Amino acid sequence: MELQVELLKMIQQIRFPLLDVLFQAITMTAEELVIIVIAAWFLWCGNKQLGYRVGFAFLVSTVVNPLLKNSFRLERPIGIEGIESQRVHTAEGFAFPSGHTQAAAALWTGLMSFVRRPWMYRLGGSMIVLVALSRMYLGVHWPMDVLGGAAAGIITALLMNKLFDLASRRKNKYLLLWAVIPLFLGLFLFEDKNYVQPFGALLGFWLGYLLEERYIKIEVSAVWWRQGLKMAVGLLGLIGIRVGLKLLLGTVFPADFMVSDLIRYFFIGLWLTAGAPYVFKNCNIQYKK
Numbered sequence: 001m002e003l004q005v006e007l008l009k010m011i012q013q014i015r016f017p018l019l020d021v022l023f024q025a026i027t028m029t030a031e032e033l034v035i036i037v038i039a040a041w042f043l044w045c046g047n048k049q050l051g052y053r054v055g056f057a058f059l060v061s062t063v064v065n066p067l068l069k070n071s072f073r074l075e076r077p078i079g080i081e082g083i084e085s086q087r088v089h090t091a092e093g094f095a096f097p098s099g100h101t102q103a104a105a106a107l108w109t110g111l112m113s114f115v116r117r118p119w120m121y122r123l124g125g126s127m128i129v130l131v132a133l134s135r136m137y138l139g140v141h142w143p144m145d146v147l148g149g150a151a152a153g154i155i156t157a158l159l160m161n162k163l164f165d166l167a168s169r170r171k172n173k174y175l176l177l178w179a180v181i182p183l184f185l186g187l188f189l190f191e192d193k194n195y196v197q198p199f200g201a202l203l204g205f206w207l208g209y210l211l212e213e214r215y216i217k218i219e220v221s222a223v224w225w226r227q228g229l230k231m232a233v234g235l236l237g238l239i240g241i242r243v244g245l246k247l248l249l250g251t252v253f254p255a256d257f258m259v260s261d262l263i264r265y266f267f268i269g270l271w272l273t274a275g276a277p278y279v280f281k282n283c284n285i286q287y288k289k
Contacts, residue, residue, distance in 0.1 A: 003106070004077075004121070004142045004143050004144065005077070005080060005082070005083070005102070007136075007143050008077055008080075008083050008136055008139065008142070008143070009082050009083065011133070011136050011137065012083065012084060012137065015084070016193060019096055019137070020086065021221065022064070023133070023134040023137045023138060024086065024087055024134075024138065026130050026131060026133075026134040027087065027100055027131060027135060027138060028132065029104070029127065030100040030101070030103045030104040030131045031090065031100070031103075035058060035103065036238065036268075036272070038107070039051055039054060039055045039058070039272060040053060040231065040234055040235065040238070040272060040276075041231065042055075042273055043055070043220075043276075043277075044085060044218075044220060044230045044231065044234055044275060044276060044277065044280065045220055045221075045222070045227045045230055045231065046220060047104075047220065048212075048218075048220055049114075050110075050111070050114050052164070052209055052273075053110050053113075053114060053160070053164055054107060054110040054111060054114075055159060055205055055272070055273070056160050056164060056176065056179070056202075056206075057106045057109070057110040057156060057157040057160040057161065057207055058106045058107050058109070058207070059198055059201055059269070060104060060106075060155050060156055060160055060179050060183070060202065061102055061105075061106035061152065061156040061157065062099070062103060062104065062106075062198035063183050063186070063195060063198045063199050063202055064102075064104075064152065064156055064183075065097065065099045065103075065149075065152070065194075066093065066099075066190060066192050066194040066195040067183075067190070067195065068096070068097055068148075069093050069094040069095070069096065069097070069099075069188055069194075070093075070094065070099040070190055070192065070195075071096050072094065073097045073146075073286070074094055074095045074096040074142075075094065075095055075269040076091055076094070076095040076140055076141065076142075076145075077095075077139055077140070077141070077142055078091060078139065078140060084139050085139035085140055085141045086138045086140075087138050087140065088140060090140070091140035091141075092194065093194060094194070095141055095142060095145045096142070096144065096145045096148050097145055097146075097147075097148030097149035097151075097152050098132065098135050098141045098145040098146045098148070098149035099149065099194075100131055100134075100135055100141075100149070101128070101131055101132045101135060101141070101145070101146040101149030101150050101153065102149035102150070102152045102156075103151070103155035104127055104128050104131035104132075104150075104153065105149065105150045105151075105153025105154045105157070106153040106154075106156055106157045106193070107130050107153075107157075108123075108124035108125075108127050108128050109124065109128075109153065109154045109157035109158065110157045110160075110161065111124055112124040112125075113157065113158065113161050124148045124190070125216070128150055132146035132147075132149070132150055133146075133164075150182050150286070152156070159217060160179060163175065163176060163178060163179055164176070168287075173209065173210055173213065176206055176209075177206075180202060180203065180206055183199055183282060184199070187199065187262075191258060193258065193261050195265075196258045196261045196262050196265075197261050197262075197265045198265070199218075199262070200261065200262040200263065200264070200265030200266040200267075200268075200269065201265040201268050201269035202264065202269060203266055203269065204265065204266035204267060204268065204269025204271075204272075204273075205269035205270070205272060205273050206269075206271035207269075207270060207273075208239065208269060208270040208272065208273025208274030208275065209272070209274075211273075211274040212273050212274045212277050212278075216274060216277045216278050216281055218277040218280055218281050230276075230280055233279060234271075234272075234279075234280075236277040237271055237275065237276055237279070238268060238271060238272070238276075241264070241267050241268055241271055242264065242268060245263070245264045245267060246260075246264060249264060
């Protein structure tokens with residue numbers, strides 16, 4: 001532990017205002033809002049299959065993270081003498097493994113395993129390292145936390161890629177339930193919103209994937225202004241679901257009732273993969289011209 005404290009102090013010796021801003025921006029690239037926008041662009045405008053792969057890898061990894069945190073229950077460096085912590089509102093729960101680093105590793109490993117180009121390997125590897133470094137620079141994680149997060153994210157993404165490939169070869173999308181069903185058991189073990197929310201999104205994402213592939217089948221390519229329109233309509237829908245459902249369910253359930261989080265994030269996942277594409281298709285937003 002003393003070695004880790006000294007390593008954090010050494011990293012923080014280079015601190016100055018411009019780096020504070022830079023590393024806060026880097027850490028934000030591994031947060032929910034940014035990754036949702038990235039996934040939405042692939043699913044609606046870029047490459048659906050890549051969007052599905054990255055989405056499943058990220059969501060499964062995000063569900064696994066609180067499982068690991070609640071198993072190891074290690075404390076963060078916040079409050080340790082000589083360590084300055086910033087952006088602490090993104091540092092909920094236990095320390096190991098780092099959720100931001102795990103999210104970045106799952107996202108970029110998914111992208112690297114699909115694109116398989118030298119520039120993507122360099123970009124993806126750099127982003128994983130930079131997010132890990134940002135969590136230590138901001139004083140919210142130990143070195144072992146970011147190493148564990150990187151390993152967990154990479155392993156989860158590679159396993160999900162294998163499962164996705166198997167489901168594609170056998171033309172059986174229900175095989176993806178091998179990743180969903182075991183995680184369902186965690187709902188009975190952990191009363192943790194950081195588990196319930198991503199699991200709800202994963203369940204909705206999977207169901208929407210089935211519906212879109214079978215019934216909707218949108219064309220993602222389009223002229224630039226239609227792509228912009230799709231993103232605007234889709235993201236407004238996401239905001240409506242996230243905010244509107246929270247207000248609506250808040251009138252029915254207590255504020256700390258986990259089922260409301262499960263329902264809300266289920267519809268967020270469903271909107272990403274099926275709801276928004278359905279709107280695009282039926283409002284003629286998807287077409288190229």
